[in-house]
Amino acid sequence: xxxxxxxxxxxxxxxxxxxxxxxxxxxxxxxxxxxxxxxxxxxxxxxxxxxxxxxxxxxxxxxxxxxxxxxxxxxxxxxxxxxxxxxxxxxxxxxxxxxxxxxxxxxxxxxxxxxxxxxxxxxxxxxxxxxxxxxxxxxxxxxxxxxxxxxxxxxxxxxxxxxxxxxxxxxxxxxxxxxxxxxxx
Amino acid sequence: xxxxxxxxxxxxxxxxxxxxxxxxxxxxxxxxxxxxxxxxxxxxxxxxxxxxxxxxxxxxxxxxxxxxxxxxxxxxxxxxxxxxxxxxxxxxxxxxxxxxxxxxxxxxxxxxxxxxxxxxxxxxxxxxxxxxxxxxxxxxxxxxxxxxxxxxxxxxxxxxxxxxxxxxxxxxxxxxxxxxxxxxxxxxxxxxxxxxxxxxxxxxxxxxxxxxxxxxxxxxxxxxxxxxxxxxxxxxxxxxxxxxxxxxxxxxxxxxxxxxxxxxxxxxxxxxxxxxxxxxxxxxxxxxxxxxxxxxxxxxxxxxxxxxxxxxxxxxxxxxxxxxxxxxxxxxxxxxxxxxxxxxxxxxxxxxxxxxxxxxxxxxxxxxxxxxxxxxxxxxxxxxxxxxxxxxxxxxxxxxxxxxxxxxxxxxxxxxxxxxxxxxxxxxxxxxxxxxxxxxxxxxxxxxxxxxxxxxxxxxxxxxxxxxxxxxxx
Numbered sequence: 008x009x010x011x012x013x014x015x016x017x018x019x020x021x022x023x024x025x026x027x028x029x030x031x032x033x034x035x036x037x038x039x040x041x042x043x044x045x046x047x048x049x050x051x052x053x054x055x056x057x058x059x060x061x062x063x064x065x066x067x068x069x070x071x072x073x074x075x076x077x078x079x080x081x082x083x084x085x086x087x088x089x090x091x092x093x094x095x096x097x098x099x100x101x102x103x104x105x106x107x108x109x110x111x112x113x114x115x116x117x118x119x120x121x122x123x124x125x126x127x128x129x130x131x132x133x134x135x136x137x138x139x140x141x142x143x144x145x146x147x148x149x150x151x152x153x154x155x156x157x158x159x160x161x162x163x164x165x166x167x168x169x170x171x172x173x174x175x176x177x178x179x180x181x182x183x184x185x186x187x188x189x190x191x192x
Numbered sequence: 193x194x195x196x197x198x199x200x201x202x203x204x205x206x207x208x209x210x211x212x213x214x215x216x217x218x219x220x221x222x223x224x225x226x227x228x229x230x231x232x233x234x235x236x237x238x239x240x241x242x243x244x245x246x247x248x249x250x251x252x253x254x255x256x257x258x259x260x261x262x263x264x265x266x267x268x269x270x271x272x273x274x275x276x277x278x279x280x281x282x283x284x285x286x287x288x289x290x291x292x293x294x295x296x297x298x299x300x301x302x303x304x305x306x307x308x309x310x311x312x313x314x315x316x317x318x319x320x321x322x323x324x325x326x327x328x329x330x331x332x333x334x335x336x337x338x339x340x341x342x343x344x345x346x347x348x349x350x351x352x353x354x355x356x357x358x359x360x361x362x363x364x365x366x367x368x369x370x371x372x373x374x375x376x377x378x379x380x381x382x383x384x385x386x387x388x389x390x391x392x393x394x395x396x397x398x399x400x401x402x403x404x405x406x407x408x409x410x411x412x413x414x415x416x417x418x419x420x421x422x423x424x425x426x427x428x429x430x431x432x433x434x435x436x437x438x439x440x441x442x443x444x445x446x447x448x449x450x451x452x453x454x455x456x457x458x459x460x461x462x463x464x465x466x467x468x469x470x471x472x473x474x475x476x477x478x479x480x481x482x483x484x485x486x487x488x489x490x491x492x493x494x495x496x497x498x499x500x501x502x503x504x505x506x507x508x509x510x511x512x513x514x515x516x517x518x519x520x521x522x523x524x525x526x527x528x529x530x531x532x533x534x535x536x537x538x539x540x541x542x543x544x545x546x547x548x549x550x551x552x553x554x555x556x557x558x559x560x561x562x563x564x565x566x567x568x569x570x571x572x573x574x575x576x577x578x579x580x581x582x583x584x585x586x587x588x589x590x591x592x593x594x595x596x597x598x599x600x601x602x603x604x605x606x607x608x609x610x611x612x613x614x615x616x617x618x619x620x621x622x623x624x625x626x627x628x629x630x631x632x633x634x635x636x637x638x639x640x641x642x643x644x645x646x647x648x649x650x651x652x653x654x655x656x657x658x659x660x661x662x663x664x665x666x
Contacts, residue, residue, distance in 0.1 A: 121277060123283075154280035155279050
């Protein structure tokens with residue numbers, strides 16, 4: 008995620024469309040604010056902060072605070088800009104949000120214990136180990152991370168329903184990177 | 193976090209003689225040396241990959257590299273020393289070469305072999321050379337064969353206390369018992385008389401076992417008032433070996449260097465020529481290539497003895513860079529890519545004087561480590577000052593790694609000017625939030641012995657004793 012700060016040239020134009028972003032001069036209309044609120048309600052954010060020009064607002068959901076890995080999310084902000092000048096606008100918060108979704112209660116993230124290349128299936132012709140909607144048990148193989156020509160089977164460390172695969176097949180992953188979201192059962 | 197691994201397609205290298213030696217280099221290190229290598233790569237148009245542990249997410253080497261890969265949790269055994277993780281990071285990013293910096297994997301022969309097996313260029317000498325020079329007893333045998341003067345001592349590993357007593361009798365007390373696999377002062381014990389031998393010998397062995405997993409020890413004569421003089425070597429794959437002059441590193445505490453300078457105030461031109469030529473002969477004897485350092489002990493009478501060879505870039509390499517005008521790290525990259533040395537021995541000229549102070553995050557007088565957050569920071573500048581550091585405002589110094597936060601390097605037309613510049617650099621250095629050794633360096637810069645250039649490796653002990661007495665009196 009820190010890529011965006013230092014490699015503007017290579018940052019793909021918005022990997023996932025973020026919240027609607029009106030041009031700073033315009034501010035937001037009522038309709039846009041409504042749709043933003045609806046969006047935040049749907050998405051697994053706990054809190055959403057938006058700033059453009061003079062305008063700034065925050066949407067916060069009621070309910071239980073996120074339990075899992077919240078500190079990690081908090082950490083990532085200072086990480087992204089260790090030398091940031093305090094007066095710098097916080098606008099980049101919005102585009103960063105889709106990459107580090109605030110944690111939804113009951114969701115567990117299976118992370119990669121090693122650096123390597125992520126594969127969802129044992130070989131290119133077979134079907135993925137798991138699909139969203141599948142129920143998995145602790146110890147069940149979820150994917151492979153290849154490193155130094157070795158295929159390392161990554162097992163689930165929890166029982167639950169696979170909600171989402173967070174990495175594309177064949178992409179590199181680093182230590183601690185989130186691979187799957189699992190709804191704890 | 194997959195975005196952390198996104199990378200752009202490598203730019204096609206221009207087909208000229210100045211083409212970068214590599215397209216992409218991974219730096220298997222952290223802190224100031226990782227940054228130093230990144231800066232050299234930037235100047236040469238090489239893409240860089242930083243690896244980091246979870247404790248270093250904010251680090252400048254991560255920020256300034258083109259790509260970064262998290263390779264593990266904070267303990268270095270699980271991250272910076274974790275060979276499969278480092279190699280996998282090079283593979284997924286397509287790095288052609290790995291620069292190991294100093295410490296961590298830099299003198300690990302097995303790592304060099306793994307790099308080779310995976311088709312990755314290791315920026316340093318071969319596994320064979322590292323192995324040969326890394327084992328102190330074997331290094332001595334090699335040097336003896338090449339006619340390099342050795343310290344009087346045992347001909348190899350000492351197996352029993354009886355043998356230790358016999359060897360000590362032959363070379364004369366005091367003697368020092370050292371770990372064969374050692375370095376950095378661990379597994380070393382000074383023995384002043386036969387009565388002390390049994391205790392010190394066993395302590396050295398168990399320390400060696402604990403620190404290096406190998407309890408073999410050897411013995412040497414212990415010199416009085418010796419100076420630590422080392423010679424920077426560079427060699428290429430075509431058999432050229434040159435020296436870049438000497439460094440004086442006698443200001444040390446418990447075998448950890450605090451201040452280094454070049455040239456040494458203790459060498460006459462004739463002695464300098466002999467010691468540097470001996471170093472070249474030693475390096476040629478092992479077919480050395482890339483950057484390396486041969487360390488000698490110089491005694492009061494001008495006799496010098498081979499101590500060890502470091503098969504990597506040294507912490508104190510900047511003082512040599514300043515007096516010779518040669519960029520050692522860039523040269524390392526060119527050599528690893530198979531280019532010839534860009535200069536001959538005749539072209540290496542020591543000009544002016546450079547001094548380096550290692551600023552550590554430690555109590556300046558008690559030397560207890562002081563990790564924490566830097567709340568205010570100003571680095572000195574102005575003519576003749578170089579600062580090699582990876583610190584920044586609000587940086588957190590993690591407790592997992594070594595305590596060096598910056599290297600302050602002063603250059604002047606002569607030693608007098610270099611000292612004057614170092615003084616005012618230390619006066620304008622601000623590091624708040626943690627304790628550093630800067631105040632200690634400032635006192636050393638004013639000490640008559642330091643100004644006169646008359647000090648041995650024992651000098652710090654005396655100086656610290658002096659300070660204690662002053663504090664007690666004042």
